[in-house]
Amino acid sequence: MPEAPSCGLPEAFAIAVRSGLRLIDPDERRPWSRLVCTVCGAALDVPSRMDERDDAIMMFRARRVTLFARRHLPGQVHR
Amino acid sequence: MTARQFLLRIEQPPREDQICGLFAVAHDCCVEVGAFRRWAAVFVDREAPSMAVAVATAIGDLDAAGLVPIDVGPDEELVTVPLIAMRLECHPRRVSRWASGEGRACGFPDPEAHQGTEPWFRWSEVALWAARRFGITLADPAPVVAAANLALRLRAVAPAVEDVGAIVSLIGHDALGGSPA
Numbered sequence: 001m002p003e004a005p006s007c008g009l010p011e012a013f014a015i016a017v018r019s020g021l022r023l024i025d026p027d028e029r030r031p032w033s034r035l036v037c038t039v040c041g042a043a044l045d046v047p048s049r050m051d052e053r054d055d056a057i058m059m060f061r062a063r064r065v066t067l068f069a070r071r072h073l074p075g076q077v078h079r
Numbered sequence: 080m081t082a083r084q085f086l087l088r089i090e091q092p093p094r095e096d097q098i099c100g101l102f103a104v105a106h107d108c109c110v111e112v113g114a115f116r117r118w119a120a121v122f123v124d125r126e127a128p129s130m131a132v133a134v135a136t137a138i139g140d141l142d143a144a145g146l147v148p149i150d151v152g153p154d155e156e157l158v159t160v161p162l163i164a165m166r167l168e169c170h171p172r173r174v175s176r177w178a179s180g181e182g183r184a185c186g187f188p189d190p191e192a193h194q195g196t197e198p199w200f201r202w203s204e205v206a207l208w209a210a211r212r213f214g215i216t217l218a219d220p221a222p223v224v225a226a227a228n229l230a231l232r233l234r235a236v237a238p239a240v241e242d243v244g245a246i247v248s249l250i251g252h253d254a255l256g257g258s259p260a
Contacts, residue, residue: 060124
């Protein structure tokens with residue numbers, strides 16, 4: 001087991017996309033990242049400012065992305 | 080300071096200007112709209128001196144963004160090694176040792192899932208293990224969640240209650256932790 005593993009936010013997004021979720025990058029209209037389940041329309045909005053000095057915030061965001069992706073894996077009952 | 084994690088269910092899926100307003104004041108929140116837009120919630124990861132302060136300030140942030148919180152819920156169950164370390168206030172390497180095969184003899188719970196090489200555990204099992212092994216009494220968020228939900232409920236019905244101050248006065252000074260005058 002790796003020492004103190006911590007899945008970063010970019011990796012969490014990448015895994016979510018590979019599992020079938022759609023990632024909408026920030027733009028002027030919507031300055032945050034949005035993950036969308038293409039099956040049920042569920043969406044997770046994540047602040048995208050990358051100048052956070054607090055690594056913990058990024059770790060927490062990565063966790064939220066991962067848990068959202070887990071809820072919307074193929075074969076899951078979407079809720 | 081400790082990170083406090085919880086969710087605030089909101090009355091309806093937020094508009095984009097409301098999300099923008101929330102993220103302008105709170106970088107420690109994520110907003111989720113559930114399947115088929117049947118529910119919506121704000122997930123909060125907030126550093127605060129207490130759970131009560133974290134919940135109250137988060138509700139204030141939602142208010143400022145024009146979102147209507149309807150209830151507070153506990154955090155999601157699955158946790159990573161770094162998050163366990165934060166909650167138990169120890170180094171992540173120590174948690175990794177407990178969680179590894181080498182340390183499994185200490186009875187640390189099995190992972191519930193893996194993300195790549197990263198194991199994910201059920202917090203309720205880890206907390207129980209920590210209590211048994213170290214006698215650690217972790218703060219129970221349930222009373223704060225219950226109190227916040229009562230406050231939100233009172234706030235919602237207050238406009239329809241004549242002389243609502245009389246009702247509010249039932250929460251006496253003693254009940255709020257003050258000493259008698």
